[in-house]
């Protein structure tokens with residue numbers, strides 16, 4: 287439920303009053319990634335640990351598919367470094383044994399030298415291997431990111447348009463893009479860290495066991511409290527973050543409103559600054575309080591953990607002392623055990639943090655995988671019959687029902703048109719014109735009936751070749767962040783030789799050339815203000831550019847969906863004069879300005895998804911029906927005199 291807006295006075299104080307009551311903004315819905323975050327908070331450490339082999343397998347196969355060499359190096363070099371850790375500890379015992387032996391000091395030092403050299407070599411080699419492993423890991427991650435992004439965009443750009451009408455699909459795509467892609471690199475990174483940590487622990491345990499088996503349980507018991515503390519702190523942080531996420535999102539949202547070019551004018555015009563700042567202050571105060579609460583709890587856990595760790599370490603000293611006194615272990619072995627404890631603690635830490643993050647990475651990566659699998663199933667396959675233009679297109683009882691809608695947007699429409707004709711689709715808002723045009727363009731497949739190109743069902747035609755015959759000037763164009771020239775050229779970016787109009791000719795035909803020439807860098811002007819020297823255009827200027835792109839495509843079938851809605855009268859006149867002039871090209875025109883369809887060869891009138899009238903202008907005007915009604919209504923607006931609708935105002 288939306289709350290009541292209660293603006294508070296702004297204050298300069300850095301220590302504002304205690305927050306009173308709830309924030310005034312309405313409740314937020316959970317973001318799409320929330321289901322994973324909740325799942326994560328509800329899963330215990332051991333449940334996560336049990337899934338580790340499967341997660342590691344997943345990460346290794348992902349790394350392997352991106353770069354075998356760097357995956358093998360990242361893992362292999364870390365394992366080798368672990369072997370050297372064992373060797374280094376064993377060599378250290380050798381050094382200590384010689385130093386603690388009886389005899390004069392120079393003799394003991396001389397005797398210790400070979401083991402010392404071995405320990406130094408092991409430490410150096412281990413360092414070199416760790417650096418090399420880090421280098422391989424650093425090379426691997428960008429390659430993985432590239433692989434998963436490439437897979438994602440290869441699929442999303444090929445998927446059938448209808449998939450985007452599916453609410454679930456769009457949401458899954460956002461989820462895969464937002465987190466899935468980013469987490470793929472982390473999945474592998476954390477796996478390598480986990481392997482590094484586990485190898486470190488195993489290497490230390492192996493060294494200790496070789497020195498004396500009784501030392502291993504002592505080591506494990508001494509390292510355990512710190513491990514438990516690390517797990518508890520990591521999970522508490524995660525759960526706390528989750529509990530605060532809604533408030534943090536509100537804060538981000540408010541911050542975004544206050545530092546954004548698009549909102550700047552409205553915020554000033556309505557003097558909303560104080561209101562937004564007071565909301566922001568409230569969120570910040572609550573957030574700071576929550577952060578302090580967490581910090582307090584974490585400090586207590588850490589203090590307890592450190593105390594228990596201290597007791598455990600003291601216990602280890604006692605046990606080692608006892609073992610020394612009873613002669614079970616030698617002094618050198620006991621000293622090495624203490625060194626091993628330090629090394630094991632570090633490795634255990636790495637392994638525990640990697641395990642926690644690995645599980646989280648895997649959940650989001652799974653979203654990505656599920657989405658890509660699902661999207662691949664929605665890439666249209668189509669037929670393989672070649673297409674090179676058409677003489678005639680027939681629609682036979684064509685219907686389309688959008689997902690989760692009760693009625694068909696296009697309902698059993700049958701019509702035909704020929705090469706070189708200009709046909710118009712007219713009708714009231716929501717009558718199905720755009721949907722029908724998208725069906726004709728092949729952007730949607732009919733859910734009923736068929737569309738035939740020269741007698742061949744469009745489903746049997748090669749979809750790429752069919753698409754190459756069509757140009758669409760959409761009513762909802764996108765402002766591509768390219769130069770003016772590129773914005774036109776992308777209409778047929780792969781054109782190599784001559785044939786088809788030049789960029790400038792297309793721009794002239796769409797009444798865009800003069801406007802582009804007046805831009806600071808002409809056709810090279812970047813049309814996005816996010817870039818240096820970028821410019822923006824007015825709605826009508828953009829529409830001219832979109833028209834130029836459609837004309838540059840030079841397709842046999844040109845679909846113009848409200849191509850002049852934002853154009854001024856002169857530009858509209860120029861565009862329509864051009865659209866009528868090409869006998870070899872079929873134009874499907876949708877417009878509410880019926881004066882522009884007077885010269886169409888055929889006019890199809892739609893109403894609630896059905897085709898209710900067809901014929902040329904004169905025929906339709908001679909018939910009592912919706913076309914004549916709409917035309918006369920519109921024409922009356924242009925007629926001077928007291929009887930026109932405008933005169934009443």
Ligand SMILES: Nc1ncnc2c1ncn2[C@@H]1O[C@H](COP(=O)(O)OP(=O)(O)OP(=O)(O)O)[C@@H](O)[C@H]1O
Nearest residue numbers: 451688691695713714715716717718719720721722
């Ligand atoms: N992607 C979609 N998902 C669900 N319903 C849709 C979708 N697009 C359009 N519709 C619905 O289909 C019907 C026909 O829409 P369409 O855009 O084809 O009408 P139109 O005649 O082009 O309208 P306008 O003149 O306003 O552009 C409308 O009821 C609309 O709400």
